[in-house]
Every structure is written in structure tokens, then in C-alpha cells.
Amino acid sequence: GDSVTQMEGPVTLSEEAFLTINCTYTATGYPSLFWYVQYPGEGLQLLLKATKADDKGSNKGFEATYRKETTSFHLEKGSVQVSDSAVYFCALSDNTGANSKLTFGKGITLSVRP
Amino acid sequence: DAGVIQSPRHEVTEMGQEVTLRCKPISGHDYLFWYRQTMMRGLELLIYFNNNVPIDDSGMPEDRFSAKMPNASFSTLKIQPSEPRDSAVYFCASNQLAAEQFFGPGTRLTVL
Numbered sequence: 001g002d003s004v005t006q007m008e009g010p011v012t013l014s015e016e017a018f019l020t021i022n023c024t025y026t027a028t029g030y031p032s033l034f035w036y037v038q039y040p041g042e043g044l045q046l047l048l049k050a051t052k053a054d055d056k057g058s059n060k061g062f063e064a065t066y067r068k069e070t071t072s073f074h075l076e077k078g079s080v081q082v083s084d085s086a087v088y089f090c091a092l093s094d095n096t097g098a099n100s101k102l103t104f105g106k107g108i109t110l111s112v113r114p
Numbered sequence: 115d116a117g118v119i120q121s122p123r124h125e126v127t128e129m130g131q132e133v134t135l136r137c138k139p140i141s142g143h144d145y146l147f148w149y150r151q152t153m154m155r156g157l158e159l160l161i162y163f164n165n166n167v168p169i170d171d172s173g174m175p176e177d178r179f180s181a182k183m184p185n186a187s188f189s190t191l192k193i194q195p196s197e198p199r200d201s202a203v204y205f206c207a208s209n210q211l212a213a214e215q216f217f218g219p220g221t222r223l224t225v226l
Binding site: 043107 | 118147156157159162170205207214215217218219220
């Protein structure tokens with residue numbers, strides 16, 4: 001079945017550092033890919049998405065490119081802020097059926113120090 | 115819009131008791147999802163509904179868990195009897211067909 005693998009965490013960075021969070025997936029067909037963010041005490045929010053190969057999703061300074069050849073969707077940000085401290089989830093949707101289910105990775109906690 | 119509303123936000127109960135979690139989806143959304151989040155297993159889809167009808171309950175862990183959606187604006191997830199291993203954060207989410215899922219703030223359940 002479909003699966004999403006995220007790098008092990010947690011990750012601690014200093015403010016203005018460069019961020020990369022790795023995500024790889026296994027799926028049949030042509031999934032859509034997502035990054036969700038969960039701030040403390042809140043539910044998940046969609047951060048960005050990409051629906052086909054070579055698409056780049058971007059939002060709030062974060063970017064991720066859908067790489068079909070490496071089955072990856074790594075999240076990057078050039079300069080993190082304390083306010084980016086949260087849990088980040090990579091997810092895929094298999095695009096089959098009337099409303100595709102989301103398959104999530106385990107999530108990774110990012111802490112940004114001032 | 116108030117977003118997806120869940121209640122209670124926190125629930126502490128003793129093993130063997132019945133627990134009912136509640137969700138109000140965003141108005142106009144015709145899909146509703148229940149997820150469970152634990153450290154060990156991450157975020158798991160338990161069940162989802164379309165137009166109040168359960169479509170896929172393959173993620174429901176066992177017969178102790180049941181979910182209902184009596185109308186478009188309300189759903190419940192019930193655990194009876196509860197066990198300590200049910201301790202988790204339970205999320206409800208809703209969307210329109212193939213659009214972004216919006217998550218509620220979650221219910222943190224602790225079963226002693």
C-alpha cells in the first residue's frame with residue numbers, strides 16, 4: 001500500500017538557519033503530495049502541495065518540489081524563524097476514487113532557537 | 115467560518131468507561147474524516163463519511179470503536195469500553211470533494 005517516510009526528528013535549528021526536511025513516498029499511480037504543519041495545541045494546516053511531477057509548492061517561504069524520479073518531496077526554507085517551530089507532516093493522496101484518502105508520514109518536530 | 119469544532123478538547127477517563135468525542139464540520143463540506151494520532155503510530159485515518167454515509171471504516175481498530183454522522187453538521191466517535199491503549203489525540207477533518215482537508219483542534223484522550 002501507499003506509504004510516506006519522513007526523516008527522524010526532532011530537529012533543532014538557530015534562527016535564520018537553512019531547513020531541509022526529507023520526505024519520500026511509495027505509491028502506485030500518480031499521487032498528489034502535501035506538507036501539513038501543526039502548531040502547538042492546534043490541528044493540522046495545509047502548508048503547501050504539488051499535484052504532478054516537477055511541480056513546486058510554496059507558501060510562507062517554504063518550498064517543496066515533486067520529484068517522481070526519486071519519489072521525494074523534501075521541504076526547504078532558506079531562513080527559519082522562531083515562529084516556524086511546529087510539527088511538520090508529509091502526506092500523499094492517491095487520487096483514486098471520489099475523494100482520496102491522505103496517507104501521512106509520522107511527522108517531525110522542528111524547534112527554532114532565537 | 116468557525117472552522118471544524120471538536121469537543122471536548124481534553125478527556126480523562128478510567129478504563130472500561132464509555133467515551134464520546136464530538137465533531138462539527140465546516141458548513142457545506144460533504145466529507146468528514148476521523149484520525150487518531152499517537153507517538154508510536156503517527157496519524158491514522160479511522161473512518162470517513164460522505165454525505166453522512168460511512169464510506170471507509172477499514173482504519174477503525176476494533177469493535178469497541180464506532181462512529182456516526184446523524185446529520186451534515188454533527189459526528190461522533192465512541193469508544194466502549196475504553197482501554198489505556200486508546201489514549202491519543204483524535205482529530206476530525208472535513209472537506210469538499212478533492213479539496214483541502216481542514217482539521218479541528220483535536221481531542222486529547224487519556225484513559226487511566
